[in-house]
Amino acid sequence: MPTFQSIFSPSDSRQRQENFEAYWEFSQRHSGQILEAQKDLTTKRDLLAGFQREAVRSRKPLADPEKFYRNYVKMRDDPRSLDRKTLLLTCIYKFARHEWVGISGAWDAIPSMAEAKKTTERISRYHLCEEFCHVRLFHEMFRTFHLDKVEWVPLGPWMQKVYRIFPKVPESLMSPPAFVSELMGMTFYLELDRLFDDVFADEPEARDRLRALLHEIMVDELAHIGQRRNFIGAVGIRAARRMVRPMITAFFKDIPEAKYLLDIPRMVREGLEFDYSVMRPELIERSWVPSYCRTEPEIASPRLAGA
Ligand SMILES: [Fe+2]
Ligand SMILES: [Fe+2]
Known part of the structure; x- marks a missing residue:
């Protein structure tokens, strides 16, 4: 079994070039062929179809579904007046909505697969398709709780502009915050994974489905x-590390549910100390880790072993 190191571990440009090729190979194996017109991927599409074919629905509807619909796009009530299930679901929506707006803006700004010349450009296009698949998986989470009327509502014009400009910023400036936003996402998902047990304790099947999604x-x-x-190179990675705390804090300050559900200091800590040890091994096994964050166990050569 390999052991893992900090995501902030150093790397050189030759390693990074090799890792792009390795990642590109991995992701196609993992998610399938791109279906660009549908912003979809073949393996992901089949996966979602499988979840939908064997749909799981919560045994009890939410206490007051109208409360969800009134607060999911914008929190109108006092968040403390919402039960924990509704609060968690509106929080998930608000997070996922940012993702959706971000990827929708980026989709129009970056080269299509036909226009992509470099591996990194192909990776970026494909990456966006994976993100669109995530929005579909989030949508299925809401349907698990009988919330069939969820709509993906654009953010205000100002925020949309920010997300549209972001992909046009030069790579060296854009890469550290783009990396930290992925890292921030993971700290949120780790919180969700923990919260599901507590918040959905009386809905074991629905909880397990949410977790599978x-x-x-x-x-x-x-x-x-x-x-x-x-x-990211050597300078950028130091800058990225300094962005972890302010980015996580600012982002979740904007989500009114966050302070009632999430342990923000723990999320910051898990971001800063991210060395894969917080991840379930079965998830790492199905995923991809750069070579410079991995130490493969030394295999004794037969000659040495026999000497
Ligand atoms: Fe994402
Ligand atoms: Fe992502």
């Missing part, structure tokens, strides 16, 4: 962390 997202996101890290 979440784990599919986490396997991809774990690989995205390594992939985005791979865009």
Whole structure:
């Protein structure tokens, strides 16, 4: 079994070039062929179809589904007046909505697969398709709780502009925050994974389904962390480390549910100390880790062993 090191471990440009090729090979094996017109991927599409074919629905509907619908896009009530299930689901929506707006803006700004010349450009296009698949998996989480009327509502014009400009910023400036946003996503998913047990304790089947959907997202996101890290050189990675705390704190300050559900200091800590040890081994096994964050066990050569 390999052991893992900090995501902030140093790397040189030759290693990073090799890792891009390795990642590109991994991701196609993992998610299948790109279906660009549908912003989809063949293996992911089949996976979602499988979840939908064997749909799981919570035994009891939410206490007051209208409360979810009134607060999911924008928190209108006092968050403390929402039960924990509703609060967690509206929180998940708000996070996923940012993802959806971000990827929708980026989709129009980056080269299509036909236009992509470099491996990194192909990776970026393919990466966005994986993110669109995540939005579909999030959507299935809501349906698990009979929330069939969820819509993906654009953010205000100002925020949309920010997300549209972001992909056009030069790579060296954009890479550290793009990497940290993937890392931040993972700290959120780790919190969700823990919260599911507590919040959905009386809905074991629905909880297990939510977790299965979440784990599919986490396997991809774990690989995205390594992939985005791979865009960054020595200076950028130090800058990225300094962005972890302010980015996580600022992002979740904007989500009113966060302070009632999430342990933000723990999320910051897990981001800063990210060396894969917080991840379930079965997720790492299905995912991808850059070579410079991995130490393969030494295999004794027969000659040495016999000497
Ligand atoms: Fe994502
Ligand atoms: Fe991602």
